[in-house]
Amino acid sequence: MTAKPSPYPASPFGDxxxxxxxxxxxxxxLAAQVRLVDDFPRPLRLVAGVDxxxxxxxxxTRAAVVLLAADSLEVVAQSLARIPxxxxxxxxxxxxxxLPALLQALAALPEVPDLIxxxxxxxxxxxxxxxxxxxxxxxxxxxxGVAKKILCGxxxxxxxxxxxxxxxxxxxxxxxxxxxxSKERVRPLxxxxxxxxxxxxxxxxxxxxxxxxxxxxxxxxADRLASRREEKAAARRSG
Numbered sequence: 744m745t746a747k748p749s750p751y752p753a754s755p756f757g758d759x760x761x762x763x764x765x766x767x768x769x770x771x772x773l774a775a776q777v778r779l780v781d782d783f784p785r786p787l788r789l790v791a792g793v794d795x796x797x798x799x800x801x802x803x804t805r806a807a808v809v810l811l812a813a814d815s816l817e818v819v820a821q822s823l824a825r826i827p828x829x830x831x832x833x834x835x836x837x838x839x840x841x842l843p844a845l846l847q848a849l850a851a852l853p854e855v856p857d858l859i860x861x862x863x864x865x866x867x868x869x870x871x872x873x874x875x876x877x878x879x880x881x882x883x884x885x886x887x888g889v890a891k892k893i894l895c896g897x898x899x900x901x902x903x904x905x906x907x908x909x910x911x912x913x914x915x916x917x918x919x920x921x922x923x924x925s926k927e928r929v930r931p932l933x934x935x936x937x938x939x940x941x942x943x944x945x946x947x948x949x950x951x952x953x954x955x956x957x958x959x960x961x962x963x964x965a966d967r968l969a970s971r972r973e974e975k976a977a978a979r980r981s982g
Contacts, residue, residue: 755842755881774871782939783885784857787813791856792961794969795841806844807968822851838877860961864888865937867920879938886937921946
């Protein structure tokens with residue numbers, strides 16, 4: 744039987760030479776390809792959450808993807824990819840460390856998602872190419888960044904009620920995302936589009952998939968898989 748070809752690129756970095764300076768230059772080039780318009784399928788059928796963790800003191804990159812039915816949030820499939828980490832941590836260049844494993848995990852899914860929620864930033868990044876934006880450009884898929892902390896930008900005071908949000912702006916005043924209170928009186932999320940999603944729609948789509956937790960279900964489930972919380976809980980129960 745012939746193996747089914749992957750719909751994802753074998754390498755997200757082209758002819759990058761491995762240096763941080765060249766990575767920053769590539770980020771600028773790819774950021775110019777980001778599309779901040781709503782160009783995702785309607786109605787959504789399948790959504791995915793992606794997250795990346797590390798094992799063995801950072802030597803192994805562990806990428807997790809969870810595929811869900813968009814209407815019921817039923818888990819359709821999930822996948823893990825574990826590969827040797829090929830780049831040390833460099834602030835602002837996280838996607839160069841994480842994307843190879845993440846693309847492998849996505850390729851193992853039985854279907855291509857209509858929309859991907861990524862743990863990390865979209866355009867709310869110094870060079871407008873966080874991991875969600877990088878993933879969106881190299882795959883061509885609609886993506887949204889769902890981050891827990893601000894990487895760059897500032898905002899006005901945020902209300903305490905579920906769904907409250909304010910714009911996140913860079914130093915020049917350009918809107919690069921939203922600060923979103925996904926749950927009453929909990930720390931907000933930093934939401935920014937990655938590709939093929941508008942600035943206004945990104946937080947609305949996130950709130951569509953927030954249940955009783957702070958994180959939307961796609962990234963919450965991916966976070967559990969990437970961080971091995973389920974494995975650790977099972978080990979505690981069996982021990």
